[in-house]
Amino acid sequence: xxxxxxxxxxxxxxxxxxxxxxxxxxxxxxxxxxxxxxxxxxxxxxxxxxxxxxxxxxxxxxxxxxxxxxxxxxxxxxxxxxxxxxxxxxxxxxxxxxxxxxxxxxxxxxxxxxxxxxxxxxxxxxxxxxxxxxxxxxxxxxxxxxxxxxxxxxxxxxxxxxxxxxxxxxxxxxxxxxxxxxxxxxxxxxxxxxxxxxxxxxxxxxxxxxxxxxxxxxxxxxxxxxxxxxxxxxxxxxxxxxxxxxxxxxxxxxxxxxxxxxxxxxxxxxxxxxxxxxxxxxxxxxxxxxxxxxxxxxxxxxxxxxxxxxxxxxxxxxxxxxxxxxxxxxxxxxxxxxxxxxxxxxxxxxxxxxxxxxxxxxxxxxxxxxxxxxxxxxxxxxxxxxxxxxxxxxxxxxxxxxxxxxxxxxxxxxxx
Numbered sequence: 001x002x003x004x005x006x007x008x009x010x011x012x013x014x015x016x017x018x019x020x021x022x023x024x025x026x027x028x029x030x031x032x033x034x035x036x037x038x039x040x041x042x043x044x045x046x047x048x049x050x051x052x053x054x055x056x057x058x059x060x061x062x063x064x065x066x067x068x069x070x071x072x073x074x075x076x077x078x079x080x081x082x083x084x085x086x087x088x089x090x091x092x093x094x095x096x097x098x099x100x101x102x103x104x105x106x107x108x109x110x111x112x113x114x115x116x117x118x119x120x121x122x123x124x125x126x127x128x129x130x131x132x133x134x135x136x137x138x139x140x141x142x143x144x145x146x147x148x149x150x151x152x153x154x155x156x157x158x159x160x161x162x163x164x165x166x167x168x169x170x171x172x173x174x175x176x177x178x179x180x181x182x183x184x185x186x187x188x189x190x191x192x193x194x195x196x197x198x199x200x201x202x203x204x205x206x207x208x209x210x211x212x213x214x215x216x217x218x219x220x221x222x223x224x225x226x227x228x229x230x231x232x233x234x235x236x237x238x239x240x241x242x243x244x245x246x247x248x249x250x251x252x253x254x255x256x257x258x259x260x261x262x263x264x265x266x267x268x269x270x271x272x273x274x275x276x277x278x279x280x281x282x283x284x285x286x287x288x289x290x291x292x293x294x295x296x297x298x299x300x301x302x303x304x305x306x307x308x309x310x311x312x313x314x315x316x317x318x319x320x321x322x323x324x325x326x327x328x329x330x331x332x333x334x335x336x337x338x339x340x341x342x343x344x345x346x347x348x349x350x351x352x353x354x355x356x357x358x359x360x361x362x363x364x365x366x367x368x369x370x371x372x373x374x375x376x377x378x379x380x381x382x383x384x385x386x387x388x389x390x391x392x393x394x395x396x397x398x399x400x401x402x403x404x405x406x407x408x409x410x411x412x413x414x415x416x
Contacts, residue, residue, distance in 0.1 A: 037070040072096035095119050101126045106133030115141040116157050127157050137165050143172040160194045167199050173207035209239025209263055215247025224248050225255040228263035242269045252278045258285035265292035271299045278302065284310040294320035294346040305354040311366045321345040324372035325365060347376035355380060359387035362396040371403050380407040386416040
C-alpha cells in the first residue's frame with residue numbers, strides 16, 4: 001500500500017480527504033499487507049488517527065505479513081511513537097526527512113535493511129539506540145544532506161557507525177555551507193568519522209574530508225567505493241585520510257572518484273600497501289588530476305584488473321610516469337619531463353593483466369594515454385575498450401589497433 005496525500009486538497013475546513021483515508025485504512029486487512037509506504041508534509045495530515053494506527057495494528061498482529069515500511073515527512077516535524085519502533089516481522093524500514101525519535105527502547109529482531117535519509121529530528125543517542133535495537137541488521141543506508149547554512153549541525157548518523165552485524169554500508173554526507181564565510185562552521189563539524197563493523201563486506205562512502213578517521217575491525221571488508229571531496233576556499237587544505245586508507249588495506253576491490261584521487265594526493269601522509277587488492281577502478285574528470293596514480297599503483301603489488309571510466313584528466317606536473325600528458329607553464333610552453341632513464345616507471349612494475357577503458361572518446365589525449373599504457377604495461381593479457389562513438393567506430397578502432405603492445409601475452413584489443 002502506498003499513500004501520497006496532498007495537503008492542499010484538504011485546506012480550509014474540509015476534512016473529506018482525511019475522513020476517506022481513515023475509513024480506507026480502518027477497513028484494510030492488515031494481515032495481508034506486506035509493504036506500506038507513506039509520504040506526507042506533516043501538519044493537518046498527522047492529525048488523522050488512522051495513519052499511524054494502521055501501521056501499529058499491522059505490527060501488533062500475531063500473523064502479520066508486514067515486512068517493509070517507508071515513512072517520509074517533507075515539511076513539519078513529526079514525532080514517532082514508541083510503539084512504531086517495535087516489530088517482530090519488519091524486515092526493511094526507511095525513515096526520511098522530518099521525523100523525530102525520542103525513545104528509550106527500540107526492538108526490530110527481524111530487521112535486515114535500515115535507511116535513514118537525512119532524518120532531521122534524530123540525535124546521536126536515539127540513533128545509537130535504533131542501531132542497537134536491530135541485532136540482525138545487514139544493510140545500513142544513511143545520509144546527511146542539505147544542512148542549514150545559517151545554523152549548521154554536525155553530521156549525526158553518517159559520522160559514527162558501530163554494528164557487529166551489518167555487511168553493507170552506504171554513507172553519504174553532503175552539507176552545503178553557503179560560501180567561504182560559512183565554510184569553517186561545517187568544516188569544524190567534520191572532525192572525526194568513526195566506523196567499527198567486523199562483519200562489513202561492502203562500503204560506499206561519500207563525504208567532504210574529515211580531519212580524522214577511525215575505521216576499526218574491518219578485516220571482512222572486500223569492496224569499497226570512495227568519493228572524498230576536498231573543502232573549497234580553504235588554505236591550507238583541511239582533512240587527513242591517512243587512517244581511512246590504513247583501515248581498508250584488506251580489500252580486494254576499490255573504486256575511486258575523481259575527487260578521491262586528489263584527496264589521497266593532498267590529504268594522505270603515507271600510502272599503505274594494498275596487498276590483497278585485485279581490482280582498481282578509477283573515474284576521471286577533466287578538472288581533477290592524476291597526481292596520486294604513481295604512488296597508488298606502486299602500492300598495489302597484486303593488482304589484476306585496472307578500469308578507467310574516462311581517460312581525460314587535469315594536466316599537472318605531478319602525474320609522473322603513470323600519465324602521458326605534458327604540463328604547460330605560465331607562458332604556454334611545454335615543460336621538460338625528467339629523463340625516463342633515471343626513473344623506474346610505475347607501469348613497468350605494475351602486475352595488471354586486464355586493462356579496461358569505459359567511455360573512450362578517442363581524443364588525441366586519450367589515444368596518447370592508450371599508447372602509454374600499452375607500451376609500458378608488460379604483464380597485460382587482455383585489453384577491453386568501450387563507449388566508442390558509433391559514428392566514428394571504424395576510425396577510432398583503427399587508431400587503437402595500430403598501437404604497439406609491449407606485452408607478448410596480449411595480442412589484441414577487445415571492443416565492448
